[in-house]
Amino acid sequence: MSLAAVVRKDFRDVRRAKLLWFVGGIYTLFAVLFFYVGSTNENPDVLVQLWNMSGLAILFIPLVALVAAYLAIAGERESGSIKYLLSIPNRRSDVVFGKFLSRAALVCGAIVLAFGAGAVLTAALYPALEFATFTRVVALVLYFALAYVAVAVGISAMTATRSRSMAGAIGYFFVFNVLWIQGSAFSVVGALRFVFEDTLGIELAQNTELFVQSLSPATAYLQSLRLAFPDGYRDIPPADPSTPFYLQPEFMLVILAAWIVLPLLAGFLSFRRADIG
Amino acid sequence: MTAIETTDLTKRFGDDVLAVESLDLTVEEGEIFGFLGPNGAGKSTTINLLLDFIRPSEGSATVLGYDAQRETQAIRDRVGVLPEGATLYDRLTAREHVEWVAETKGVDDDPDAILDRVGLDEDDRQRRAGGYSKGMGQRLGLGMALVGDPDLLVLDEPSSGLDPNGIQEMRELIREEAERGTTVFFSSHILPQVEAVCDRVGIMNAGRLVAEDTIAGLRESAGGQSEVSATVETVPEDLDLTAVSGVEDATVDGSTITAVCSTPSAKMAALEHVHERTPVLDIHSEDASLEDLFNRYTGDEVEQPDSSEAESAEVVA
Numbered sequence: 001m002s003l004a005a006v007v008r009k010d011f012r013d014v015r016r017a018k019l020l021w022f023v024g025g026i027y028t029l030f031a032v033l034f035f036y037v038g039s040t041n042e043n044p045d046v047l048v049q050l051w052n053m054s055g056l057a058i059l060f061i062p063l064v065a066l067v068a069a070y071l072a073i074a075g076e077r078e079s080g081s082i083k084y085l086l087s088i089p090n091r092r093s094d095v096v097f098g099k100f101l102s103r104a105a106l107v108c109g110a111i112v113l114a115f116g117a118g119a120v121l122t123a124a125l126y127p128a129l130e131f132a133t134f135t136r137v138v139a140l141v142l143y144f145a146l147a148y149v150a151v152a153v154g155i156s157a158m159t160a161t162r163s164r165s166m167a168g169a170i171g172y173f174f175v176f177n178v179l180w181i182q183g184s185a186f187s188v189v190g191a192l193r194f195v196f197e198d199t200l201g202i203e204l205a206q207n208t209e210l211f212v213q214s215l216s217p218a219t220a221y222l223q224s225l226r227l228a229f230p231d232g233y234r235d236i237p238p239a240d241p242s243t244p245f246y247l248q249p250e251f252m253l254v255i256l257a258a259w260i261v262l263p264l265l266a267g268f269l270s271f272r273r274a275d276i277g
Numbered sequence: 278m279t280a281i282e283t284t285d286l287t288k289r290f291g292d293d294v295l296a297v298e299s300l301d302l303t304v305e306e307g308e309i310f311g312f313l314g315p316n317g318a319g320k321s322t323t324i325n326l327l328l329d330f331i332r333p334s335e336g337s338a339t340v341l342g343y344d345a346q347r348e349t350q351a352i353r354d355r356v357g358v359l360p361e362g363a364t365l366y367d368r369l370t371a372r373e374h375v376e377w378v379a380e381t382k383g384v385d386d387d388p389d390a391i392l393d394r395v396g397l398d399e400d401d402r403q404r405r406a407g408g409y410s411k412g413m414g415q416r417l418g419l420g421m422a423l424v425g426d427p428d429l430l431v432l433d434e435p436s437s438g439l440d441p442n443g444i445q446e447m448r449e450l451i452r453e454e455a456e457r458g459t460t461v462f463f464s465s466h467i468l469p470q471v472e473a474v475c476d477r478v479g480i481m482n483a484g485r486l487v488a489e490d491t492i493a494g495l496r497e498s499a500g501g502q503s504e505v506s507a508t509v510e511t512v513p514e515d516l517d518l519t520a521v522s523g524v525e526d527a528t529v530d531g532s533t534i535t536a537v538c539s540t541p542s543a544k545m546a547a548l549e550h551v552h553e554r555t556p557v558l559d560i561h562s563e564d565a566s567l568e569d570l571f572n573r574y575t576g577d578e579v580e581q582p583d584s585s586e587a588e589s590a591e592v593v594a
Contacts, residue, residue: 002381005377005380005381006381008377008380009366009369009373009377009380009381012369012373013366013368013369014368016368016405017368079363079364080360080362080363080364081363081364081365081366082363083328083330083358083360083363084358084360084363084365084366084374084378084418084421086328086329086330086353087328087353087356087358087360087422088353088358088378088381088382088421089350089353089354089381089382089383090353090381091349091350273332275290275325275330275331275332276325276330276331277322277325277330277331
């Protein structure tokens, strides 16, 4: 079974990369810091720490995932080791999907480690573990991470060199994690307003703007956190029955699923035809 | 059955780079085939086409009877490949590399037995490949190619990075494999490495196959010439070397007299002829005919492969 062999070999290879340990270590360090400092409050509440951790994930998970996976295929093409990979019975699909699985396992492992450290501290220092919320938050963070690993592997499959893949990953991060989600005129919503309202004179429905914004995996993930925390917790608005389905938190999971499937598919279709010279 | 067969195989990169042009190549099962040509002649491109690393612009190829584009898995199951210019996985040890190939091919070869064969030291096997020299990497790459006892070995510039000792071992290994019935197809831009082991050779130049023959056949078309030179103190006036039977041409360059001989035995006669007239200080003999032929096939002056026969005829005459 060559897919399994690709996964095992790649996992064994990449888990020895120091950079990954470094980035993963920082996330764990933050987790330990958050959970420890939070416990010194008068009324320690683990939900606060989970909230902080899931917010930090917006910035951190894309970085960890992109770093862990942007070289998955492009790096092997640049070094030429991909010729060893494709000289033995591996299909190109095995390469793309195998790389995704191994990198995803690695990133998810790092996340579980960070939250695991948090869970140990919580059990020791907090009055309640809030197990259900805890598990839901970890699950959503993992799901979010899968989307970014898929994007990074997809970009890596579409590029032949380290530098192009890096440019692609940084560009993606900039567009979808910075431009897309910020509120100014330079965001995607700002651009839409300029085109439709200022130029064409067509009023944009607020729901349309919100939906466009939710197409970024970061926003989709943020909206999906409503599924993990109790209604009305912190900035989370209370459930509104008039919300259209495409703005429901459940639909955010569909958007994230698309961010897992489509980049991988695009990467595979491009890599399938690529000349490995 | 043929091990490798290409039909009108053509690969263009962009609009103006024609890397391989209408290649018709046949490698029979069980033979050692040397694929020759200078750098950039299209050897690696051809190999990349055979292994489906790149796709042909026109034409087709079969490897062990399987279509190179459509039946890649069947080919990769039965072929061992040493790719050119490929780095290993820096963070994996030699043993892990071989184990991975064995796992992927679904065979249970003993990694140590294979690494013994290619001469990678016990200590080096435990180390990560990131610290390997080029020669060690080449040995490991060859070991990976041998996993699963392939029916066909495709070795792209196998001797690059190896010291003379390593090259000798590589040659022996190729012979051993051929004795076991493995077809060996290997490329090189250095002729002497090829003529010692090959049953047949193909010579590529500028994307085209300009010769395909046995070594003996090539020698024959080269005219079986050889050269001998003698360094003398003073070149005698009445030399007339061509009067010696078997000497076809003679040149004088400073104090060096060179005789081109049609048979090796004429070399001694030529030397005696010179020595009778003036003291010989040093001699140099070389059987450069095959190399000359290779250079003629691959040199810039050979634009039309069709004219090569005419040219070699000219040299013989």
